[in-house]
Amino acid sequence: MMLRDAFGLSLEADWSSSRCKRVLAGGYRTPDITEKGARAVGGSVFTEILRKRCSATFEHAERYGWGV
Numbered sequence: 001m002m003l004r005d006a007f008g009l010s011l012e013a014d015w016s017s018s019r020c021k022r023v024l025a026g027g028y029r030t031p032d033i034t035e036k037g038a039r040a041v042g043g044s045v046f047t048e049i050l051r052k053r054c055s056a057t058f059e060h061a062e063r064y065g066w067g068v
């Protein structure tokens with residue numbers, strides 16, 4: 001929401017949201033949102049999984065100099 005609403009970065013907001021949805025679809029949850037069949041992991045583990053997913057999909061990274 002911050003990317004979209006505060007900074008007007010809709011493309012980036014959509015991209016980060018889709019990465020988070022993919023991690024959730026992989027069955028990972030933090031303990032506060034875990035459900036039956038999900039793998040409960042701590043916040044730092046969830047963040048690391050999310051970071052790896054993001055790093056693997058920087059299609060538009062060059063525009064900002066990310067990952068260089």
